Amino acid sequence: MKIDIILSGVGGQGILSIAAVIGEAALKEGLYMKQAEVHGMSQRGGDVQSNLRLSDKPIASDLIALGQADLIISLEPMESLRYLPFLKKDGWLVTNSQPFINIPNYPEMEKVEAELNKLPHKVVLDVEAIAKEVATSRAANIVMLGAAAPFLKIDFEKIEEGIRSIFGRKGEEVVEMNLKALKAGYDVAQSMQ
Amino acid sequence: MGKHLFLGDEAIAQAAIDAGLSGVYAYPGTPSTEITEYIQASPIAKERGIHSRWSTNEKTAMETALGMSYAGKRTLCCMKHVGLNVAADCFMNAAMSGIHGGMIIVTADDPSMHSSQNEQDNRFYGNFAMIPILEPSNQQEAYDMVYDGFALSEKLGYPILLRITTRMAHSRAGVVTRPQKEENPMSTPADGRQRFVLLPALARKRYKVLLEAQDVFTKESEESTYNQYFDAPNKELGIITTGIAFNYLSENYPEGFEHPVLKITQYPLPRKMVEKLAAECKEILVLEEGFPMVEEQLKGYLNKGVIVHGRLDGTLQREGELNPDAVGRALGKKIESFYAIPEVVEQRPPALCQGCGHRDVYEALNEVLLEYNGAAKVFSDIGCYTLGALPPFRAIDTCIDMGASITMAKGASDAGLFPAVSVIGDSTFTHSGMTGLLDCVNENTPITIIISDNETTAMTGGQDSAGTGRIESICAGIGVDPTHIRVMVPLKKNFEEMKTIIREEIEYKGVSVIIPRRECIQTYARKRKAAKK
Numbered sequence: 001m002k003i004d005i006i007l008s009g010v011g012g013q014g015i016l017s018i019a020a021v022i023g024e025a026a027l028k029e030g031l032y033m034k035q036a037e038v039h040g041m042s043q044r045g046g047d048v049q050s051n052l053r054l055s056d057k058p059i060a061s062d063l064i065a066l067g068q069a070d071l072i073i074s075l076e077p078m079e080s081l082r083y084l085p086f087l088k089k090d091g092w093l094v095t096n097s098q099p100f101i102n103i104p105n106y107p108e109m110e111k112v113e114a115e116l117n118k119l120p121h122k123v124v125l126d127v128e129a130i131a132k133e134v135a136t137s138r139a140a141n142i143v144m145l146g147a148a149a150p151f152l153k154i155d156f157e158k159i160e161e162g163i164r165s166i167f168g169r170k171g172e173e174v175v176e177m178n179l180k181a182l183k184a185g186y187d188v189a190q191s192m193q
Numbered sequence: 194m195g196k197h198l199f200l201g202d203e204a205i206a207q208a209a210i211d212a213g214l215s216g217v218y219a220y221p222g223t224p225s226t227e228i229t230e231y232i233q234a235s236p237i238a239k240e241r242g243i244h245s246r247w248s249t250n251e252k253t254a255m256e257t258a259l260g261m262s263y264a265g266k267r268t269l270c271c272m273k274h275v276g277l278n279v280a281a282d283c284f285m286n287a288a289m290s291g292i293h294g295g296m297i298i299v300t301a302d303d304p305s306m307h308s309s310q311n312e313q314d315n316r317f318y319g320n321f322a323m324i325p326i327l328e329p330s331n332q333q334e335a336y337d338m339v340y341d342g343f344a345l346s347e348k349l350g351y352p353i354l355l356r357i358t359t360r361m362a363h364s365r366a367g368v369v370t371r372p373q374k375e376e377n378p379m380s381t382p383a384d385g386r387q388r389f390v391l392l393p394a395l396a397r398k399r400y401k402v403l404l405e406a407q408d409v410f411t412k413e414s415e416e417s418t419y420n421q422y423f424d425a426p427n428k429e430l431g432i433i434t435t436g437i438a439f440n441y442l443s444e445n446y447p448e449g450f451e452h453p454v455l456k457i458t459q460y461p462l463p464r465k466m467v468e469k470l471a472a473e474c475k476e477i478l479v480l481e482e483g484f485p486m487v488e489e490q491l492k493g494y495l496n497k498g499v500i501v502h503g504r505l506d507g508t509l510q511r512e513g514e515l516n517p518d519a520v521g522r523a524l525g526k527k528i529e530s531f532y533a534i535p536e537v538v539e540q541r542p543p544a545l546c547q548g549c550g551h552r553d554v555y556e557a558l559n560e561v562l563l564e565y566n567g568a569a570k571v572f573s574d575i576g577c578y579t580l581g582a583l584p585p586f587r588a589i590d591t592c593i594d595m596g597a598s599i600t601m602a603k604g605a606s607d608a609g610l611f612p613a614v615s616v617i618g619d620s621t622f623t624h625s626g627m628t629g630l631l632d633c634v635n636e637n638t639p640i641t642i643i644i645s646d647n648e649t650t651a652m653t654g655g656q657d658s659a660g661t662g663r664i665e666s667i668c669a670g671i672g673v674d675p676t677h678i679r680v681m682v683p684l685k686k687n688f689e690e691m692k693t694i695i696r697e698e699i700e701y702k703g704v705s706v707i708i709p710r711r712e713c714i715q716t717y718a719r720k721r722k723a724a725k726k
Contacts, residue, residue, distance in 0.1 A: 010541065023198055023365065033198070036364035038307065039223055039654075044580065046543035060443035062364040065517035066530040078539070084532035102544065104584075107537040115535040 001031070002055040003153055004064045006083045009075035010100045011048045014141035017166070018073065019050050021145060024162035025154050026054045036062040045102050047079055054154075073148045075127070075141060076100045077112050093122040094148045094189070096140070098129075123147055123189050130184050139181035146185025156186065199368045201361040204332045205269075205299060206231035208339035213374040215266035215294070216244030218254035220624065221653035222273030223308040224362035225301035229271055230656070241376070247650075249659040250595070250624040251276035255283040255298065262296040262352075263389065265380035267343045274302040274315050279595065279625065281318070287352050288322035289399045290389045293382040295343030296352040301362045304483055304514035310575070310592070312512065314483030316435075319354040319460060323403055325410045326354045326460040327419070328436035332366040334419065334458060340371055349409065358482050358514065361437055407461065414463040422466055423454040431474030433457060433467070435487055438480035441520040462490060471499045478523065479503035482515050542583055550711035551578045553683035554645050555588040557691040558614070561699065569612040569699075570605060574598035574626070576618035577652045577713075578645050589616060596625025603629065603638050612699045615642040620650040623660035627671060630704070634672040639702045641695070644668075645683075647713035655716040668706045677701055683709040 005022075007015040019035050026033045037050040051064045066085050072093045074080030080095035087093065095116070099109060116124055127143040134143075142163070149159055163182060167175045199207065206228045209217065219229040232238045232245045244261075248254035251272045258270035270280075277284060277300050284298065300315040319326035327342060329335035338355065346353045382388060387395060414420055430452045434442050439456045455470045457463065471477060471491075477499055479488040488503035502508040502523075509515070509523045518528050545552050555578075562569040573579060573589035574597065581588040591601055598615040606613040617626050622644050633640055646664055650656040660667055669675050679694045681687060691709065698705035 011543070027196075027198055027367070032367065034364055034366045036360055039227075039363055044543035044546065044577070044652075045541075047541040059366075060440040060447075061517045062360045062366075062437070062440065063516045065444065065521065066528055068517075078537070079541070081535050081538050084534055085530040087532055089531040103539060103541055105539050107539060111537045115537060119532070 001153055002057070003053075003071065004069045005052040005054075005071045005073060006064060006069045006086055007050040007052060007073050008079040008083055009048055010079060010102065011045050013075040013100065015048060015050055015075060018141050018145045019052050021142070021159065021162040021166050022052060022054075022152065022154070024165050025158040028158050028161055029154055031056055032059050034059045034062050047082060049083060071148065071151050073144060075144055077109075077116060077124070078107065081112070081115055090121065092151050093119055094144070094151065095122070095124055096127045096144060097124045098126055123192055125185075125188055125192065127185065130188055131181055134180045134184040135177040139178055142178045142181040143185035146182040146187075147189035149182070149186050150189060196367050196369050198365050199332055199336070200227055200363060200365050201329075201332050201335050201357055202227035202301070202363070203231045204336040204368045205339050205355070205357075206235070207368075207370060208336040209267075209269045209297070209343075210235055210238055210243065211371055211373050212340045212343045213267050213376045214238075214243055214269055214343075215376050216258070216261045217269045217271065218244070218248050218258040218261075219271040220248050220251050220254055220276060221650050221656045222276050222301070223653055224303060224359045225271045225273045225276070225299060226653045226656070227362070228269070228299060230654075237373075247657055247659070251280040252283060255280040255287070258296060258298075259283060259287050259290075259292070262292040262294040263381065263385070264294065266294040266377050268294060268296050269299065270296070271299040272301070273309065274300055274313050275309060275311065275594065276300075277315050277318055284318065285322050286391060288324045288403060289391055289396055291350045291399075292346060292352050293380070293385075294377050295346040297339060297342050297346060297355050298352055299355045299357065302356060302358045302483060304358055307359055310594070312483070314486060315354070316356050316460065316483065316486050319356065320486070322354075323407060324351050324354055325349065325413065326356055328356045328458050328460070329361060330434075330437050330439040330456065330458055332361070332364070332368050335361060336368045336370065338419065338458075345413075349406070349413065351406065356436070358437065360514065411461045411464055414459045414461055415465050417459040417463070419458040420463045420466060421456045422469065423450055423456065425450040425453050427451050428453060428474045429476070431455070431470040431477050433470065433477060433479045433487060435481040438482050438515050438520065441515050441517045442480055444517040445521045445524055445526055457487070462487065467491070476500040476502065478508060480509065480515065480520055480523070543580060544583065545577060545580050546714055548714045549577070550647055550683040550709060550713075551581065551645050552586075553685065553688070553691070554578075554616070554643065554709045555581045555586040557683075557688060558616070558643070558695060559586065559588050561692050561695045562612070562614070564696070565612055569614060570602075570610060571614045571616055572598045572602040572605065573615070574617040574621045576621050577647075578616055578618055581616070595621055596629055599626050599629035599633065599640075599642055602640050602642070603633050606638050606640050611639065613640050614699070615640065617642065617644055618651070619644060619646040619648065619660055619664055620658040622664065623658065623667070627667065630668065630673070630706075631671050633704045637703045641698050641705045641707065643707045643709065646708050646710040647716075648710070649713045649716045651713045651715065655713060655719065664708055673704050673706050677703065677705040678708065679705070680708045680710055683711050
C-alpha cells in the first residue's frame with residue numbers, strides 16, 4: 001500500500017487538521033508516514049499546502065515528485081489547480097467548490113469550474129454547506145476529509161478513531177460534531193462518483 | 194519511550210529532554226520555533242524545571258546557553274539561519290573556549306526562502322568555527338543525533354552545530370524514543386580560567402588546541418555510524434549526499450542504488466570515505482541541500498583531478514531547496530508531469546490579517562507621507578508588518594535584518610534624507626532595535642520611529658515579547674524625550690488623531706518614538722477562546 005496526497009487551501013482553513021487526522025489513522029493502521037507542512041510567513045492568508053505520504057514500506061522523500069500524487073485534497077477550488085503538475089495521470093482531485101476570495105484578482109468562477117471540468121477524475125462539493133447542514137461550518141475541513149476518505153485506502157473506522165484522538169481533548173460534543181461531518185462528506189462523495 | 198509522530202523540530206526537542214537537558218535558549222524564528230515551544234509545553238520539562246523561556250535575541254540566547262554549559266549542565270540553543278548571524282560573536286568564540294556541559298546549537302536553515310530574507314547555508318559557520326556539524330537525513334536521525342549529541346559534545350569538549358532545513362524541521366514522521374537520562378549535576382570546569390578567559394595570550398593557546406582537535410573531529414566522522422557507504426555496481430559515477438538529499442536520491446532508486454553512494458550526515462568530511470569513493474568511481478556527483486559547500490571542498494580552486502558535478506557546474510540548480518525532481522533531473526531521469534497549472538490560477542501572497550493593528554498604522558502613515566510628495570522613505574524591519582510592502586499598502590522601502598529599520602533610517606537621515614521613518618515591531622525592537630535607538634538619541638537624529646506594538650512575536654505564531662508593557666520606559670531610559678514618546682491606539686475611529694501625532698512627530702527635529710499599541714488579533718482571539726472554556 002502506498003498513497004501520496006497533496007493537501008491544499010488558504011492559511012487558516014484547516015488543512016493541517018485534516019493531515020493530523022489522517023496521520024493518526026495511518027499510525028493506527030501501522031503504516032509509515034511522512035508529512036511536510038508549511039509554517040510561518042506563508043500562513044498569513046496565503047496559499048498553503050502539505051505533502052502527505054503513507055506507505056506500508058519506509059518512505060524516503062518528504063516531498064512528492066511531479067506527476068506522482070494519487071490524490072489532491074483541497075479546501076479551495078483555485079488552490080486545487082495550483083498543484084496539478086503533481087497529480088498522476090489517473091489521480092483524483094477532491095475539492096471544495098466554494099472560493100475563498102481574499103485577493104482582488106481572483107479569477108471568474110466559471111473559468112475555475114471549466115478547468116476543474118477538464119479533469120477526468122474529480123469530486124467537487126460545497127463542504128461548507130454540508131457542514132452547516134449537519135453540524136457547523138467550522139467542520140468544513142472534516143467534511144472534506146470525509147469526501148476524500150474513499151480514496152485513502154484506510155478503513156473508515158480508523159479515520160473515525162483518528163477524529164476521536166485528535167479532537168478528544170476538546171470534549172465529546174466536538175468529537176460527535178466532527179464524526180457527523182466526516183460521515184456527511186463521505187456519503188455525499190459516494191453518491192457523486 | 195515508544196513511537197511518536199514528530200515534526201523534525203519536535204524530535205529534536207524530545208531528544209534533548211530525554212538526554213538530560215537543563216535549559217533551552219532561543220529566539221523565535223521559522224523554521225526553528227517549534228523546538229522551544231515543544232519544550233515549553235512538555236509536562237516532563239515543567240516537572241524538571243527545564244529552562245525554556247524565550248531569550249531577547251539569539252546572541253543573548255547563545256551566551257546564556259554557554260553560561261549554563263560552563264556550569265556543567267546540558268543545554269540547547271536554537272535559531273533560524275539568520276539568527277546565527279546575530280549570535281556569531283559568541284558562536285565563534287565558544288569554539289575557542291570549548292564547553293563543559295554538553296551544548297548543541299541548532300540552526301534551522303530555510304533554502305528556497307519560504308519565510309526568510311536569504312538562504313544562507315550555516316554549515317559554513319560550522320566550518321568557520323571549526324567545530325563538528327551534524328545534519329540528520331530524517332526525523333529519527335534528528336532524534337538520535339541530539340540524544341547522543343550531548344555526550345559527543347562532552348567527549349570532544351566542543352559545542353556541536355546541528356543543521357536542519359525547512360523540510361526536516363516541518364515534516365512529520367514516526368520516531369522511536371529512548372530512555373530518560375538524568376540531568377548533569379552542577380559543576381564548573383577545573384581548567385576554566387585557561388579556557389574561558391580569551392585574552393590574546395590564552396586565546397593563542399586555545400587556537401592551537403582547536404587546530405589539533407580537527408584530526409580528532411575527522412576521525413570521529415570517519416567512525417560515525419551516521420556516515421554510510423553504500424556500494425553499487427555502476428562505478429562510472431559515485432554520489433555524495435548530505436543531510437536530506439539522501440532521501441531524494443533514494444526516492445529516485447526505489448529498487449536500490451545504481452551507483453556507489455556516500456551518505457554524509459556528520460562533518461568535518463570523513464576523509465577516508467571520500468577518498469574511497471573517489472578512488473573507485475570515475476566521476477563524483479554531490480547532492481547537497483544548500484550551498485555547494487562539499488562540492489567546493491572537493492574541487493578546490495584549480496579543479497584538477499577527479500571530476501565533480503553538482504550545483505557549481507549546473508548539474509543541479511544553483512539555488513533553492515532540493516526535491517525528488519531536481520535530483521532526478523541531475524541523474525538523467527525522465528520527469529513526467531501530466532497536467533499544467535491552468536492560466537487562471539493567480540498568486541495568493543500572504544497578507545496582514547483583517548483587523549490587524551498594523552493595517553491602521555500603515556493607512557494613517559501612508560496618508561501623512563503623501564504630504565511630502567514622495568520624499569519620505571520608510572525603513573522597516575522583520576515581522577508581520579513587513580507585509581506592508583505588498584498591496585494595498587506598498588508602505589515600506591526597506592527590510593534587511595532584525596533592527597535595521599532604526600539604524601538605516603538614521604544613516605539616511607545623516608545623509609540628509611527627510612522624512613526618515615522607521616517601522617519596527619515590539620519584539621524586533623527589543624531584539625535589536627534598542628542599541629540603534631541609543632545611537633539616534635546620542636546625536637539627536639531627526640527621525641520618527643514607529644514601534645508598532647502588538648504585544649507579541651506575531652509572525653512566528655504569537656510567542657512572548659521581551660519588552661511587553663515596558664516599551665515607553667525602555668525608550669525613556671535610553672534617553673528619548675518623554676514628550677516625544679507618543680502612544681496611540683490603532684483603530685479606525687482614531688484615524689485623525691493618529692495622523693496628527695505622526696505629522697507632529699515627523700516635523701519635530703529630533704528623536705520621536707510613536708507607539709501604536711493594540712494586541713495582535715490572533716493572540717487576542719486565542720485568549721478569548723481559552724477564557725470561554
